[in-house]
Amino acid sequence: MKKQNFLLGKGERLIENIVVVRGGAPKDHPYTFAAARQRLTPMLSRMVRGIDALPADACPDDRAVATITLNPEYIAKSYFPDRLLGQLGLETVGSRPRRITPEKRSRGREPEETITTELFVMGTRSAFREWRATMPQWSEDVGAAGELTTIEQVGEQRPRDKLKGRLPNGGAAILEAVLHANGASGLKRALAQFKDYLKLIGAEQPLDRRFFAGGLCFVELEAPVGLAERIATFSPLRALRQMPTLRILRPASRSSRVPIDALALPREGALDTTIRAAIFDGGIPDKHPIRKWVNVIDPPGIGTPWAIDQRHGLGVTSAFLFGHIDPTKPIPRPYASVDHYRVLDMQTPTENRYELFNVLGRIDRALVENQYDLINLSLGPRLPVEDDDVHAWTAVIDERLAQGTTLATVAVGNDGDGPADDGANRIQVPSDCVNAVAVGACDTPDATWQRCGYSSVGPGRSPGLVKPDFVEFGGCLQRPFIVVGGNKPDVLEATEGTSFAAPSALRLASGVRAHLGPAISMLAIRALLIHSTETSDLACAEVGRGRVARSVQDILLCDDDTVRVIYQGNIAPTRYIRAPIPVPFGDIPGKVRITATLCYPTGVDPHHPGNYTRAGLEPTFRPHDGKRKNPEQAHADSKSFFGKTQNGLMEDELRRDAWKWENCLHTSVSFLGQTLQNPVLDIHYNARMGGRNFTPDIELPYALIVSVQAKQIGDLYERVVRKYALQLETLRPVIEIPVAV
Structure with missing residues (x-):
């Protein structure tokens, strides 16, 4: 039997705490205090006239909401004008990203259009009037008046600006x-x-x-x-x-039945009965043979099922249990059984909008009452993601996933061939969840692939910019996705859609979990799926990080010239940790490719879409511990690594500090071996709440995957194993399962 190089675990044994002193030059302001006061005074007067014109009944307790737009140079959490708003008696109730061209930039630079933050502030109308009346007498050294320089604009909220869509x-x-x-x-x-x-x-x-x-x-x-x-x-x-409306399915005309002679479902139960998985969909037909691996749950009060919904639910569940079925091969044994929650009924055809919240309620109750390892959502609102608002589906599901103990896959939707000028082809809610994996569809499981035209495209919201996370085979007219169909085990059905790509990717995650057991977290499995994607020249907005690995074997095994290590742990707020990158002793000839993926869960602030994530891990790559520009500096020089421009993403988004708040980071960079000596990743935990500074009282879990490939070292894996024999452990299977699928 050929030697197998399994990935290495216990990378956290290499981690050490470090102390980093951060400093910076004094802030250059676009406006002087006097200039800021002068330019904002007429804006404030117009804003007060606007809110005074509102009907009294529209301002309960005489309180109104106005907007304050920050100058783009003050969007970092450390510049949040807390003291100024408190002095004025105003409360920040939300914010949203906004694209503007500021009147001025610091250091005489030419103004240009960019993204900033618009705050929604609430207060009594008398408080706004008091601000207008007193501001001409303000001086910079009194109270928090100096924070006035952070503001670009103030204004009212007009009713028509609150109306979304048609x-x-x-x-x-x-x-x-x-x-x-x-x-x-x-x-x-x-x-x-x-x-x-x-x-x-x-x-x-x-x-x-x-x-x-x-x-x-x-x-x-x-x-x-x-x-x-x-x-x-x-x-x-x-x-x-x-x-x-509710989206669940490609048009039924895209599907057809394929009878297969002598086809049989597996006789065995699931490989790992400890895995807890759930699918939320349209149900499973009564007495269908697939129910051997499925526990169908009807939530209290749900009505009669629809046959078309059950057909969709059956296909989605088949994709999780068996993946895409090759009719020329035996149907594989499922890695895990699954709870199938029927969340659709006779009252939820797509034209009935009353039921959208009912469906979300059924999903939410199940997530509150149960602890699942894996879940899949192939339904949701037929609503493209918006940059300035977070939908209820996204907000609720992200909160339920914020602990990082559940791996969720969400289909991105099937409107990718819609018009792009109004964003109708963009990923659909709730695939914009930052704590879930958004899955798009590609057209073939074979070597040469591309995005299916129907698969909705990114980018996602920032944070959460890279969506979809990746693509998986979802079927197309020329190469359909094959699932179990009908009420008989000898009938297959040809279909297509991101609805089937998402649970197929989740099946791969269940295979990794069955193989490795509870030794690694679901967060680490999420990181592994992203880490092992097949790269592509296609735009990141189309396919995310690429196509998910073809097999469990591709994720868990390393070539002789490659080593892959998992680090799992927790980091305290404001702390720094150092993760050494495993390289062999001695000089490394030629080029070295380092690939790293960092994932962590995060609490969310739905009322602050531009500052949506509360946690941020900021990695700093130090390639050579002997290189220091200043001999007195405590730590080696850093080099750009994470946060490089992703193919097809908006450059102005990447220039912001948004990468500090993306809770899934992935990159692959090549270096000359001679430039590496004891390379490390230093990781700093930032936290915020509502865009402000915040220090939580609990540690943040994380999963880091690092691969090192040196093609001129044919035994790199063995060298690293020997060097770290007392620290790293080979992750061998806990149960005997077929690795190739």
Whole structure:
């Protein structure tokens, strides 16, 4: 039997804590204090006139929401104007990214269009009036007045700016309203005040279908379209849109049945019965043979199933259990069994918008009541991701995944062939979750592949810019994805869609888990999937990091000239750790390719889309411990590594500090071997909440995967194993399973 080089674990034994002293030059400001005061005074006057013109009933407790746009040079958390807002009696209730061209830049540079942060601030109308009246007398050295230089613009929120997308021309519509509502007491009060306001304008609603996430309340209501702008006049309302439809399936005409002679499902049970997996979909037909590996769960109160939904649920579940079925080969034994939650019923055809929140409620309850290792979502709102707002589905699911103990795959949607000018081809909610893996579809499982035209494209929101995370074979007209179909085990069905690519990728994750057992976390498995993707020249916005590995073997085994190491651990807020990169003793001839993937879970702030993630791990690569520009500096020189421009992503997004807040980082860079000596990655844990400085009281889990390849060292793997024999461990299978699939 050929020798197998399994990947190495226990990289965390190499980790050490370090002390880094960070400093910087004094800040150069675009505006002097006097200039800032002069230019903002007329803006403030216009803003106050605007909020004073609002109806009193639209400003409960006489409180209104206005906007403050930061100069792009002050979007870092350390520049957040906390003291100024506190001095004014104003509260930040949210923010969003906004593209502007500032009037000036520091150091005389030419202004250019870029992304900044627009704050939503709430306060009494008298507080805004007081600001307008007193600002001409402010001096820079009094209180927090100096923070005025961080502000580029102030303004009012116009009702029509809150209307999202297109509304019907007339009649009544099912709408989704998004309210600013901080905390439980704020939620209760905001709902009561909104309910009173709706009754006043003739649109009384029970408001009993709702979700609370972060500082937002998402609520469903039915109202005449003609009242939409009056509804949007309610000052604490952030956004109003028509409730999106539910997406679950490519058109049924894309599928066909394929009878196969002498085809049989496996006789054995799942390889690893300890894995807990869940699929949320349309159900499984009664008495179908696939139920041998499936526990079908009908949530309380759910209605009668639809046959078309069950057909979709069957295909999605087949993709998780067996992957794409090759009719010329035996159907493989599943790695894991699965709980299938039927979240769709006769009341949830795609044209019924009332049920979108009901479906999310069923998913949310299951995630709250159960601890799953793996979950898949091949459904969600038919709504492309927006840069300036986070949808309820994304916010709720991201919160449930924030501990990092569950690996979730989400289909990106099948509207990739839609018009690009209005973003209709962009990835769909909730594939923009930062704590989940967004999966697109490619057209073949073979060596030469490309994105399927229907597979929705990125980029995602920043943070969460690289979406999809990767692609997997999802089928196309010329090469369909084959799943178990019908009510008989000898019928296969040809289909296509990201709905099947996502659970197929999750099957690969279950194979890694079955192979390695609980020795590595689900977070590490997520990192491994991304780390081992096949690269492509296609734009990152189309295929993310590339195509997911073809087999468990591709993930777990190393060539003789390559070593792959897993580091797992926790890092305390504000701390620095050092992760040595394993290289052999002595000189390294030729080029060395270092590939690294860093993943971590994060809490989220849905009311701050541009500052959505609360945790940030900032890696610094130091390739040579003997190289120092200044002999007195404590640590070796650093070199660019993570955060390099990704093919096809927006350059201005990459120039921001957004990479500090991306919770999945991946790169592969080549170096001359002679430039490497005891290379390390130093990792710093930043934290924020709502865009401000924040120090949580718990440590953050992380998973780091590092591969080193040196083609001129044919026994690199063996050399590294010998060098780190007392620290690193070979991760051998805990159960006997066929590695090649």
